Amino acid sequence: MAESFGARLVARVREVGPLCVGIDPSADVLRSWGRDDDAVGLEFAALQLLEASLGVAAAIKPQVAYFERFGAAGYRVLERLFDEARSAELFIVADAKRGDIGTTNDGYAEAWLRDGSPLAADALTVSPYLGLGAMGGLLTQAAATGRGLFVVVSSSNPEGRPVQTARLETGERVEDGLLRQLAEANEGFDLLGPYGAVVGATRQHSGFDFENVRGPFLVPGVGAQGATPSDVGRLFARCVKGSVLVPVSRAITQAGPERRGLHDAARRYRDDLVDALLK
């Protein structure tokens, strides 16, 4: 079996830092960058953000929705972006929030986690409303290929909190029940397993300690959404150093479209994140 995604990520983050550049080429971004709202504009924006990430980010996190807007043409751009990221040895976290029943999840596993797939990423975000228990095919495929999953557990947006904090029959919150399931799935892997959680940086506390998940964390909310690198450092202080990946998107993108400005903005976040999370 391949080295787990969690272990691979720790090595990468300790080397490059916890920054993950969010690649969110929305209609608004294309407009503000003076580009046409089409697949050509999309490709320009995506590749500018990729180039700005080189040397300062451990990973990129393309938001698949903004590619999907253009159908097959958008997916062609996404494939090109993935090719470039692989060549540049940037991890790819495909932010697709996929999730369905079992046999369908096998299809998503083949799309995003299979060696040789045009959309093969290092990790995929998944949404658990149909149950983590239905994701066996995704879990197996991730472990077999050294890839990972980030299960959306506690979001940074307020509208998701009622469901995430609802009480299971056991009395546990939905979000804590998911962390417990992830911890169980990560048993038997050295250091960190492949199964991580998306936890908003604005989250204050947990009934299930993050360090006991023994998996990686993807922690949005830093930058335009108001949280700071220090907030993230405090929240995950007891986790393995290097296990937290922090996506920053708007706060970097607004420095564009010039590559130099984007790169400088990314480097500032990288430096602050290294100070807050790795020292």
Next chain:
Amino acid sequence: MAESFGARLVARVREVGPLCVGIDPSADVLRSWGRDDDAVGLEFAALQLLEASLGVAAAIKPQVAYFERFGAAGYRVLERLFDEARSAELFIVADAKRGDIGTTNDGYAEAWLRDGSPLAADALTVSPYLGLGAMGGLLTQAAATGRGLFVVVSSSNPEGRPVQTARLETGERVEDGLLRQLAEANEGFDLLGPYGAVVGATRQHSGFDFENVRGPFLVPGVGAQGATPSDVGRLFARCVKGSVLVPVSRAITQAGPERRGLHDAARRYRDDLVDALLK
């Protein structure tokens, strides 16, 4: 504002019947049909199922995961399938279970619910772990273009039930809270609004009466999963006639790959569903 998707669906179902043919060209289906596991095999299988649906189904429900397996090439096939379905006046329910935070959902709305998008469908399935309240862009876009949403509320798979039956702070189950939110969103539309729910046919009861949602229902679980048309008829007996769409996939697909066998299997389901739901 366009006529609501709910009203459009009722007219269509009363004319053609409640059958929605699930287009699930998985690796297993391609293999059992003697086709290569590539985009050519995918296109063959998808178009066979589309042809088999003509005259007996109100809608097709392509499972996007099985197209996504092939990246951009799979999406090209999906676009071709959508073109053919539009020409044949079959409704398209894109089964993609999308769902994210607000601005990202705007991207998905542009992809699946915008006039002129290559992936424009009649309705999209969405997954609500990040909150129905974050889906404003999807709701607005659907209403403006006569399209619809089917929010996954109560799944037919057992693994999703713990989250779906967890208790919100109000004491209500998560699934009932979602039905209540849908009912509120459907207020002000004639007959039925555009905002529907996915409810598994094996679901036994609800704390929130289905007829009060005043939206369409997509009800999986009939056929290979064990529920019967009569089960669906009983569960939704008090809803507006024509508001329930019943996807059947495996029970039809296993009659393939010949078009005649597929069509006959689909027609049998159509007839049983008409008897159970429309008489």
